[in-house]
Amino acid sequence: MRLLFLFLFPLFAGQVLAQESGPDYSTSDIAALESRSAGLRINASGLRVMASNNFDVKYYRCEWEVDPSVNNIKGSVTPHFVMSIAGNSITLDLSNALTVSAVQQRGSNVAFVHAGDALTITLQNPLTQGTKDSVTISYEGTPPATNAAFVVTTHGQPATPVLWTLSEPYGSRDWWPCKNGLDDKADSLDIYITHPAAYKAASNGLLKSETAVAGSKTRTHWKHRYAIASYLVAIAVTNYNVLDNSVMIGGANVPFKTYCYPESQFNFQNGVQNALNAMxxxxxxxxxYPFKNEKYGHVQFGWGGGMEHQTCSFMVNMGETLIAHELAHQWFGDKVTCATWQDIWLNEGFATHLASIYAEAKYPASTKATRTNEINSITSLPGGSVWVDNVNDVNRIFSNRLSYLKGSHLLYMLRWILSDATFFAGVNSYLNDPALAYGYATTTNLRLHLEAASGKDLTYFFNQWFTGQGYPSYQIEWHPMGNSVQVKMHQTQSDASVSFFQLPVPLLFRNANTNQEKLVVLSNTENDQFFTDNLGFEATEVIFDPDVWLITRNNTFTKTSGPLPVVFSRFNVECRGTNARLTWQTTEEVNADYFEILGSKDARHWEAMGTVKATGNSNETNEYLFNIEATLDRGYYRIKEYDTDGKTHETRIVTAVCGPENGVWKVYPNPVRDIFTLSNSFGKPVADALFLYDMQGSRVVLKSLSAPGNTRNFSIRHLKPGLYVLSPGVGYGGLKIIKD
Known part of the structure; x- marks a missing residue:
């Protein structure tokens, strides 16, 4: 997408040539300014696609006459198409500001209606599915200024006229009839531009000819033979200087063609090598490079940034990071294009990330600072998903914080979790999938390719980081014990949409006196996990995520003076007839003395049921069992651990109502965050719907998530934390459920 930095340009003017000390400006600058350009250019009323879906465009022949000193376009567009659904009409997108003079099919005029930015064409005869045909639309007019997709202005001193187009996301229909959505790429196109002979015309594909025509004009022909989305079609006309270079890619000598203003030739010429290196x-x-059989190049234009038009990125200057970002789009956005604006991060997140890859390879000393600055921007607000939740708001689609930066850092985390080798293998598979290459893709398509490459189920990751909002903050307690270290990891979340972020968390332990250090990666899969690691030295300090892979904020470390409290890795209760059996397991008992078993009728008033002596790590598994008889009048249990120094640590509450009737029913897990299972051991079916009551007496209806049987699943994800009771009936009345 286009990059805008017009307002801040003077700050970067002295850095355009990209000194070796660091990149010209950060990826966060680019993303912020680019998203601002979207907000300036598009209003909500423009977010409409009117084209019908009963035909598939195969080819466009575009013949235009323009003069950069006149705000007008005149010409004809001939779409060749195949009917995907039988019908007697097709509809294209075209602004009402333009006047259609005629529509012809096979040389004869046909009827049309041009209203509401839609051009509906009545065909000569109904066409059956699979029929190939074409129509030619002749039109003329001044494109609307609202979206600024077609711009006539000036450059240089003395002022010289220049014309350029910029159509993303919905601006194509402002200056030419097409299908303006994300559902139909033309397989190819030819563009013929008639313009004053004093100027050069740039566009997509290969330059085939520049032919003199009557009236001191030139007819320039560009030919493009790759699939292309309508918003990536572009033209520009002015007194360009043309610079020719080339680069070897995969055994092919790829032409590299630069169209720049005469006054900017030095800047553009000096930036070419950075573009060749990045390619x-x-x-x-x-x-x-996906279009190596044609060309890549840059075309200077007057918008304050850049836009990844296929094979020819439009550029305000040759800022180094701008070059990398727009070039990256040729893979991510042009070769494979997001299939919905909800998935715009597949374009913008990847382009931002590739610009970072380029900068990190050339300027490694800036890596950590840049990543940290970007994460600070991402976490500057507590919510927000990479998934676009409002496609009617262009500022939301092109959100700097979410679509660009968080999208890019979602990729950082995938690289960290999967390894670079696996990540790049999965992404290459995605890019080269015949069903996606030179077409459209969704986030699900990317996830499936990453899963195939890694052998891992990444559903949880995309639920947490793509559709989920916010970020985790870690509260870490650690205690050195000689050459070993104990770590307790607690996590809080900035937004309630994600109950827990599952991540491998890197901690760098150091000894400041001996300069020894070790990176320990802790697989954090649940809250309050306990870890022990043999470092080989005594740690005096710890650094969280030293290479800045993770999106986090407000992390804290507490170095304890004594051993960390016992961590309960498991605690369950189940009914055995009228008895309740409690089982639990700990991960560390360095300072443990004994466990006290507590029971309650209401989860508020507790009484001691017995004690169990701690084994003190003498048994490898630290597993315990305690039976409580005749517990029909109780339903809540917890364990309280006592350290030898008198400190205590309690488990969560578990619940089970055991008795002659209720003892055969089981709710697990309990407490529960999202989904619980209700089951029995004697084959009695569980109802399709359950009634829960909260402590205020309000009733909630739960529908089963699973097929009929004596074991069924129910979701309480939408409920607030607290205590709930199943209504009487079907033998399980009075069972209590605790929502975490």
Whole structure:
């Protein structure tokens, strides 16, 4: 997508040539300014696609006459198409600001209606599914200024006219008839631009000819033979200087063509080598430049940033990070295009990430600071998902914080979790999938390829980081014990949409006196996990995520003076007839003395049921069992652990009502965060719907998530934390459920 930095341009003017000390400006600058351009250019009323879905465009022949000193376009567009559904009409997107003079099919005029930015064409005869045909639309007019998709302005001193287009997301229909959505790429196109002979015309694909025509005009022909989305079609006309270079990619000599203003030639010429280097780097990582049989190039224009038009990125200047970002889009956005604006991060998150890959390879000393700054921006607000939750708001679609930066850092975390080798293998598989390459893709398509490459189920990750909102904060307690270290990891979440972020968390332990250090990666899969690691030295300090892979904020460390409290890795209760059996397991008992078993009727008033002596790590598993007889009048249990120094540590509450009738029914897990299972051991079916009552007496209806049987699942994800009771009936009345 286009990158805007017009307002801040003077700050970067002295850095455009990209000194070796660091990148010209950060990826967060680019993303912020680019998203601002979207907000300036598009209003909500423009977020409509009117084209019908009963035909598939195969080819566009575009013949335009323009003069950069006149805000007008005149010409004809001929879409060749195949009917996907039988019908007698097709509809294209075209602004009402333009006047259609005629529509022809096979040389004869046909009827049309042009209203509401839609051009509906009545065909000569109904066409059956699979029929190929074409129509030619002749039109003229001044494109609307609202979305600024077609711009006539000036550059240089003295002022010279220049014309350029910029259509993302919905601006194509402002200056040419097309299908303006994310559902139909043309397989190819030819563009013929008639313009004053004093100027050059740039566009997509290969330059085939520049032919003199009557009236001191030139007819420039560009030919493009790759699938292309309508918003990536572009033209620009002015007194360009043309610079020719080339680069070897995959055995092919790829032409590199630069169209720049005469006054900017020095800047553009000096930036070409950075673009050539980035193309080689990205081709090595993600496969050959996707359009190597034609060209890549830059076209200077007057918008304050850049736009990844296919084979020719439009650029305000040759800022180094701008070059990398727009080039990256040729793979992510052009070769494979997001299928919905909800998935725009597949374009923008990847382009932002590739610009970071380029900068980190060239300027490694800036890596940690840049990553930290970007994460600070991402976490500056507590909520927000990478998934776009409002496609009617262009500022939300092109959100700097979410679509660009959080999208990019979602990829950092995938690289951290999967390893670079697996990540890049999965992404290359995604790019080269015949069903996706030169077409459209969704986030699910990417996830499936990453899962195939890694052998891991990543559903949890995308639920937490793509559709989920917010980020985790870690409260870490640690205690050195000679050459070993104990760690207790607690996590809080900035947004309630995610109850827990499952991540491998890197901690770097150091001894400041001996300069020894060790990176320990803790697989944090649940809250309050306890870990022990043999470092080989005594740690004096710890650094969280030293290479800045994770999206987190407000992490704290507490170094304890004594051993950490016992951590209960498991605690369950189950009915055995009228008895309740409690089982629990600990991960560390360095300072443990004994366990006290507590029971309650209401989860508020507790009484001691007995004690069990702690084994003190003498048994490898630290597993315990305690039976309580005749517990029909109780339903809540917890364990209280006593340290030798008098400190205590309590478990969560578990519940089970055991008796002659209720003892055969079981709710697990309990407490529960999301989904619980209700089952019995004697084959009695569980009802399709359950009634829960909270402590205020309000009733909640739960529908089963599973097929009929004596074991069924129910979700209480939508309920607030607290105590709930199942209504009487079907033998399980009075069972209590605790929502975490």
């Amino acid at each position: 080689v780097q990205f081709s090595n990582l993600f496969g050959d």
